[in-house]
Amino acid sequence: MRVVFTVAILCIASLAMAQPASYVITSTVRLPAESYVGDPVEFRYTLRTDAAVREPVDVPMPPWGTIGYVRVIPRDGEFEVRIAVTPFEPGTLTLPELTLGDIRLEGLSVTVASVLEDEPNGLRSVIGPQRLPGTQALLLGVAFGVAFAIACGLFILGPGRRHLHTFLMRYRQKVPYKRLLRDLQRVEDRLKIDTAREFYIAIVAAIQQFMGLRLGRECRAATSTELTALLPDLARAHQAPPDGAGELKEIFDSADAAKFASSAIRRSLRVTHLATVRRVAAVLEASRKPLRRRAPSTAKEAPDVGV
Structure with missing residues (x-):
């Protein structure tokens, strides 16, 4: 009976040691505050815990982007965890679980905006050719100028x-x-x-x-x-x-x-x-007498009449 009790105590102790230490996130900072697809973003989480917090040896990569680095900075009994990510998808994205020494950082999410309009995918309707403001007036002016030049040319040559x-x-x-x-x-x-x-x-x-x-x-x-x-x-x-x-x-x-x-x-x-x-x-x-335009002669020459 005493042996069984000892084994039970050892099992409970081993299970307690296997559980990750608890922590509390006291503040979160996002730099920059708003980002889009492809923009690098750094998240700074301040953790309060009694456990040992260390930088991870291996950093997992999420399917929606990349994680540039994970840094741990001790600050007056707390720890500041800095995570740099570059998302390639819009929406609310979840960071993978990170093992930082005795704690596991999980459940963190990233919200990424998109420069595209929130419209359903698919082909849009056909839109006619666009013209700059004043194009019609410019075309009319060019056409009038060409017609005027042709008229002047015909008048001068005629x-x-x-x-x-x-x-x-x-x-x-x-x-x-x-x-x-x-x-x-x-x-x-x-x-x-x-x-x-x-x-x-x-x-x-x-x-x-x-x-x-x-x-x-x-x-x-x-x-x-x-x-x-x-x-x-x-x-x-x-x-x-x-x-x-x-x-x-x-x-x-x-x-x-x-x-x-x-x-x-x-x-x-x-x-x-x-x-x-x-x-x-x-x-x-x-x-001085001004020049006067010579009037064209209207007289017709008499035809020669043979004898």
């Missing part, structure tokens, strides 16, 4: 060719006068700054360029005498009387006096000469 040539010729005829006015405005802007010599150099250069464009010859190197001799030709180029540009001779004479004799010419006289150039140019421009 009846509009004569009109275009006339328009370009009229524009070119106005260029010398507009350029002269622009140069004279620059001279006027510097009237209070430039000396008499600088003033007449600038105003004569503007007249030389104007005469060269109107006469179709080089006048920038012409002397005052040569420019004076060309004044009747300048008037005839504008269909004006021969003496229509004669007033410019006085400006050429004053320019020679200022440039070569260093004559002191009053500012009031310079203002008068500037106004004279503008007035003469305006009269010449008004005398």
Whole structure:
């Protein structure tokens, strides 16, 4: 009887020693707080237990992902267990049982979100081609531009060719006068700054360029005498009387006096000469007859009649 009692006590003691030690999880931290499929996550569990807690020798791998490491860090009578996992499936996943020394850590779960919408699997309905905002307006604009370019091309190659040539010729005829006015405005802007010599150099250069464009010859190197001799030709180029540009001779004479004799010419006289150039140019421009489109001939030639 005593032997049987002793054997029973030994069996109970061995069973008690075979049971894993108890523990309490006091806190849980997840880093990061939210993760998706394929994102590595670290869980930190703080355990309170009297048993010995050690890192496992072998780490089991779950079917839904991988476990990177399991670390045990003692902290003031407690143990912090860090588990790094990388899930490859969404949903609530259960960690495998981990043997940490005298305790077995089990029943832990992981919640993994998915970037996909929560919709039933299967093929979706066919969706028509998508167009960016403004595509229709862009296509209409391109079509209108192509049609307009074709119409312009046909017009230029057809009846509009004569009109275009006339328009370009009229524009070119106005260029010398507009350029002269622009140069004279620059001279006027510097009237209070430039000396008499600088003033007449600038105003004569503007007249030389104007005469060269109107006469179709080089006048920038012409002397005052040569420019004076060309004044009747300048008037005839504008269909004006021969003496229509004669007033410019006085400006050429004053320019020679200022440039070569260093004559002191009053500012009031310079203002008068500037106004004279503008007035003469305006009269010449008004005398010039604009180009007119030649009307097509409607007369029919009489056929030759044999005798």
